[in-house]
Amino acid sequence: MSKILPKFLIVILTFLVFLSSCRKKEFDEFYGRPENLGEPIYQQLQAKGNFIQFLSCVDKANYKETLSTAGSWTVFAPTDEAFKTYMQENGLTEIPTDLATRIVRFSMIYDGEKTERLSDFFSVKGFVKNTGFRRRTVYYDFVYDDKDLNGNPIKAIATNRNGVYFPGDFNNKSVTYFLSPFMGFAGLSATDYNFFYPNIPFNGSNIGPARLLSDQQNIIAENGVIHVIDRVLTPPLNIDQYINSKPDYSVFKNLLDKFVTFGINAEISHRYEVLTGKAGNVYVKSYSTLLGFSPNNENYLKVDANDAQQSSYSILAPTNGAVETYAKNVLLKYWRKRGVTTLNELYVVAPDVIRDYVNSHLYTSTVWPSKFALTQNFLGDLTKQTTADVIDRQVLSNGFFYGTNKSQDASVFSTVYGNVNLDPDFNIMKQALLYFNLSIPLKIPSIRYLVIPIPDATLRKMGFTYDPFFVSQPIRGDLTAFRRILQTHIIPLGNRPIPNFTSGAGILEASNGEYIKYDRGRLLSAGTQDSVAVAKQTIPVDSVSTTPVNGAVVYGKEALTYTVLPVGKHIEKYGNVPAAPYYNFFQYLFNSFIYNKTTGAITGLTDGVNYTVFVPTNAAIVAAVRAGLLPGNPATGVPNFTATDGISVTLVNKFIQYHIINKATVVSDGEKIGQFESLLKDDNGDAAKINVSINTVNSLQLRDVTGATVNVLLGANDRSNVLSNRTVIHQINTYLKYQF
Incomplete structure (x- = not known):
């Protein structure tokens, strides 16, 4: 028994070692590093030998470990030749640490992407093909020196939303690129690129002012993708930073500043103290939600977490001279009589005017050079300026900047x-x-x-x-x-x-x-x-x-008021004596059962509804009596205004109702023609129609249901186009005949 046990244990141990070896092999095959996977980004660039300057910047920025270990980055790596050009252009003999950090962090974007994916918008629902032209980089600004609204020095940080601030969002700057898939999909061309970069050829592989080297794109690394570029990229200013740095736009900047607020943020103040060892309040610089956007917000609308990939802000900032000219000719034109002579004074008495003026130059979309006339500003106006008015153009970190020598002539003013x-x-x-x-x-x-x-x-x-x-x-x-x-x-x-x-x-x-x-x-x-x-x-x-x-x-100096009198009272005005033009018609109306003798109201006319009343001449009323359409003596045409028998009452009611257009007013202005319903209805509730066949400023002609022609009398002494309560009254040369 004692001899068998050691042998058994040896067999078991041998089996376990074998089993363990097999499992390790399977584990390594599944989880081990593939043999064809490239080295990490740092090591690959190091091996190539022509990225010495860039890697020196990586070392100074303390990003060597990041680019040597796990992760997922896209790196736009400038060659040593690119650095040589950059240093010559900027008079540098070496890259200081601060600049090195800016270069490295702005050259890194989140997620390793091949070029074919860079033109896709990575939305919360997945990639949206060919709609992206920007990506969030690792670079962001932190606390900086500023002045509050009273001119006192403060520590400030830019807002990262429009109207609110989230301490957990670092407000990273974005890099803008111009790749063929997006440019073609968006209907853009080399003209749009070269408007910003006139001395750099466009080849559909442009990363800002740089170009991707055609044979050194999509280099797969263990921790991302490398794209080699021919120029050094540095973080551009945002719109707020740029306009603050340019005295040429100081007047417009002053107007923007009227919508700025500074609020203490305890969390950022604490973070600043921990990082710097310096105690002090940090203020978030925000712009009012009355503006189209906050010019210092590096994000976009944040409807989607990554929506800054597919759009950006734009601004057409007028120069000092352009603002002053527009203020003189437009904004202050009427206010000078009140002693208001400056834009600062105008803001005090009419802040909405300044708000609208500023907003007319702000766009919550990307204004491409070739699409000026097709793009609406925050107020909804199409751009009235052209690229010929642009004297300064910049691709900034949160949008496009156009300095112009004209003000936008906003619709709220023009x-x-x-x-x-x-x-x-x-x-x-x-x-x-x-x-x-x-x-x-x-x-x-x-x-x-x-x-x-x-x-x-x-x-x-x-x-x-x-x-x-x-x-x-x-x-x-x-x-x-x-x-x-x-x-x-x-x-x-x-x-x-x-x-x-x-x-x-x-x-x-x-x-x-x-x-x-x-x-x-x-x-x-x-x-x-x-x-x-x-x-x-x-x-x-x-x-x-x-x-x-x-x-x-x-x-004029007075107001055009409406009348409170019923329509019947205006008919009475021209029908109260036998010689009056509406006399015969009014007498039938006055004595009818559809007329209120006290108020002047006519049954069937509803307050708030528009009508047209056609009043036949006195002679035409006599003709209607002869025709048997109104009570009276058919032989002589003498009207009987006070007949009360059923047939007479019905005749009067129908006659009056057919001479009133319901729910519409027609005048001699050349505007309305066609069929209109009258107040007269048959037993089925169908309205008898009146046809307006001719309508000009000099002629208004009607046709009744029999096809007979009736003319509105428009002479100087005729009572047509008489204004009443939502109604116009016309005199006609004969009567309108109905058939039921």
């Missing part, structure tokens, strides 16, 4: 809205337009309008004010009435020319479907014409500005 927006005499109207969301279409250059501003003094007399203290409802007064009045002062022009307000006459449809009239330098509305005082029945036109890009602004 349209009809601009006249109200910029003139302090119309502040209440401006605030009301914003409050009621009526300003948006007025700012669109392609949609033409006529605007009649209402002075603050007039609105105050009417009981309307603006008080920002009441945040939820800063417009004080009857809001329903104010909105209706404002809409009456906004006239869509369409393709029509600007009317001749000095010597011409006509009728115009306002944005709410009501109408106003102009006649040789005077304006009137349904409300003004009801005024007891003759002098108040029309409003003199003081002047007309045709400088807005989308129409004109007509100035």
Whole structure:
């Protein structure tokens, strides 16, 4: 037994050793380092022999271990020849440690990627083909010296979001590259690249100002991928840093600074103390969310963690002279009468104007040189400048910078809205337009309008004010009435020319479907014409500005009001005596069961709805009696206004209803033609139609259901285009005939 046990143990141990050896072999085969895998990045560059300067920088930056061990990096490695050129251009005999660190960290991007992947956007849902042109590098700025809003020295750090700061995000700078897959997909060409780098040939393998060496790309290393480049890359400034470094943009920078805040961050202050041994508060420099973006934010929108790979910010920064010229001619044009002569003073009284001016130069997208005219700024305007206006162009770490010798002529200033927006005499109207969301279409250059501003003094007399203290409802007064009045002062022009307000006459449809009239330098509305005082029945036109890009602004000192009288009262005005043009029609209306003799209301007419009333002449009413369409003597045509039998009542009701267009107002302005429903309906509820067959400024012709032609009388002594309560009344030469 004792002899058998040792032999048994020997067999068992031999088996275990064999089994262990087999398992180690399998483990090594599965987990061991593949024989064809390249050495780590550092060792491969070292072996090549022409990266001495770059590796010296790596050593100085203390990144040797990082690039010699596990990880996943993409490294854009400049050759010694590239360093020689760089040092000559910058007058250097050696690379100091700080610069070496900047070069190395900016040459490293996260994740080892071959060139075919660099043009893909690595989104949270996976790679999006050919939509990427930037990658986050290892380099980031930390705490720096700055001055607070009072000019006191402070330690600051740039924000890493628009409107908020996350201490865990280092705000890494991105490198911008111009590779063929992305450039072709985005419809870009060498023109876009050479606009920034005019002396460097574009070959579709450009990394900023450098180029990938064609035979030394996609070098696979144990810890990433190496791409050899022919120039040394250094971290560019961001938009905030660049504009702060250039005195040529100091006036625009001063406007940007008005939206800057500095807030103490305890976590960054502690981190700064630990790293430097120096105690002190560190302030986060942020820009207001009122701006399109924070110019010192190295990230993009962060809707996706890596969205900075596929887009960036852009700015068209006007030079000092460009800002001052625009301020003189536009921004301060109306304010000088109030003693406001500088942009700093304007910011105090109208900060929104400065905000809009700044935002008109900011873009939350990449503005490519070849796509200036196709790109919208933060305000939604297409770029009005061209590359010919650009005197300075830079690819920065968080976007493109264009220094321009012109200001962007923003739509909020150049349209009809601009006249109200910029003139302090119309502040209440401006605030009301914003409050009621009526300003948006007025700012669109392609949609033409006529605007009649209402002075603050007039609105105050009417009981309307603006008080920002009441945040939820800063417009004080009857809001329903104010909105209706404002809409009456906004006239869509369409393709029509600007009317001749000095010597011409006509009728115009306002944005709410009501109408106003102009006649040789005077304006009137349904409300003004009801005024007891003759002098108040029309409003003199003081002047007309045709400088807005989308129409004109007509100035007067009063408001065009609406009438509160029912339509029946305006018919009565021209029908109260036998000689009056509406007399016969009104007498039938007055004595009908659909008319309220006390209020003047007509049954079937609903408040807030638009109508058109056609009133036949007195002679035409006589003809209708002869035709049996109205009660009276068919032989003589003498009307019977007071008949009360059922047949007579029905005749009168149908006649009146067929002479009223329902839910639409038609005037002689050349705009509306076609079929319109009347108030008259058959037993099935179908409305009888009136056809407007001709509509010009000189002719308005109708056809009834029988095909008979009826003309609106538009002579000087005829009562047509009479303004009423959301209604216009016309005199017609004969009656409209229905068939049921």
